[in-house]
Amino acid sequence: MEVMTHSSTFLLPRNHHSSSVTYALVVLNRPLPRFTPLLWNHAKVKVCADGGANRVFDEMPLLFPSDDALDVRQRYKPDIIKGDMDSVRTEVLDFYTNLGTKVVDESHDQDTTDLHKCVAYIRDLTPNLDKSNLCILVAGALGGRFDHEAGNMNVLYRFSTMRLILLSDDCLIYLLPSTHLHEIYIQSSVEGPHCGLIPIGMPSVSTTTTGLQWDLNNTEMRFGDVVSTSNLVRGEKVTVQSSSDLLWTISIKV
Ligand SMILES: Nc1ncnc2c1ncn2[C@@H]1O[C@H](COP(=O)(O)OP(=O)(O)OP(=O)(O)O)[C@@H](O)[C@H]1O
Numbered sequence: 183m184e185v186m187t188h189s190s191t192f193l194l195p196r197n198h199h200s201s202s203v204t205y206a207l208v209v210l211n212r213p214l215p216r217f218t219p220l221l222w223n224h225a226k227v228k229v230c231a232d233g234g235a236n237r238v239f240d241e242m243p244l245l246f247p248s249d250d251a252l253d254v255r256q257r258y259k260p261d262i263i264k265g266d267m268d269s270v271r272t273e274v275l276d277f278y279t280n281l282g283t284k285v286v287d288e289s290h291d292q293d294t295t296d297l298h299k300c301v302a303y304i305r306d307l308t309p310n311l312d313k314s315n316l317c318i319l320v321a322g323a324l325g326g327r328f329d330h331e332a333g334n335m336n337v338l339y340r341f342s343t344m345r346l347i348l349l350s351d352d353c354l355i356y357l358l359p360s361t362h363l364h365e366i367y368i369q370s371s372v373e374g375p376h377c378g379l380i381p382i383g384m385p386s387v388s389t390t391t392t393g394l395q396w397d398l399n400n401t402e403m404r405f406g407d408v409v410s411t412s413n414l415v416r417g418e419k420v421t422v423q424s425s426s427d428l429l430w431t432i433s434i435k436v
């Protein structure tokens with residue numbers, strides 16, 4: 183079985199990071215995680231989902247209290263603002279369009295979320311050859327309204343062949359497709375030790391792991407029975423093999 187490797191090097195300063203991965207960042211309409219500037223610096227393309235642009239405008243200057251707010255806003259200019267445009271303020275749209283940000287209004291589509299629209303946009307602008315190296319980081323995807331949170335997780339499934347990582351201040355999550363054996367290289371300076379493997383969508387008949395305090399050994403997981411929460415990573419590497427797609431989650435250190 184083919185191996186898929188994972189590593190949260192995007193939480194490290196950029197000079198510590200030497201992988202061939204290309205990052206894109208989507209900022210949602212939630213309080214900005216404190217490490218958003220780091221994600222921003224890693225990302226080749228920065229997309230704000232509708233009211234996510236208000237968050238960048240309002241909150242990025244607060245992360246740099248000793249800098250001039252206008253300087254910060256010019257430094258952190260989104261490439262694209264996309265969504266159904268019911269939340270982004272006019273002054274924010276005007277400010278960024280004057281700086282050259284592209285605005286895509288998709289208010290006609292009331293069947294997909296703004297995150298879905300942003301991911302589809304990034305997918306379509308990435309040439310096929312580069313898609314396997316693309317990783318989309320989603321800031322502010324967890325916590326807040328539960329319907330939004332569930333919708334954000336559903337985007338992981340709707341784009342299950344792409345690498346997508348949902349992030350909050352507290353943790354990150356991504357999908358581990360059953361088609362691969364997964365090797366997760368833990369960046370222990372910035373993540374862990376708390377972690378979980380969650381069988382969302384359907385039960386997993388058999389999951390086997392290494393590197394966890396409570397390893398699974400051909401274990402069945404389902405809601406209503408075993409779900410691996412409050413597990414702990416033991417070392418630098420975790421492996422996961424499962425008969426169904428699972429969500430991997432790991433805590434982010436303060
Ligand atoms: N409370 C929340 N919790 C989690 N994610 C959120 C929350 N609010 C917004 N988002 C995310 O940010 C994206 C953009 O949100 P938007 O600015 O449209 O906020 P909204 O107006 O509250 O959402 P909607 O118009 O979909 O009801 C959403 O698609 C969703 O992914």
Ligand SMILES: Cc1ncc(C[n+]2csc(CCO)c2C)c(N)n1
Nearest residue numbers: 265266267268291292293294295296
């Ligand atoms: C079954 C079903 N439930 C809810 C919505 C509403 N909805 C889903 S995504 C979206 C856009 C949000 O920016 C809206 C309004 C729908 N269309 N279909």
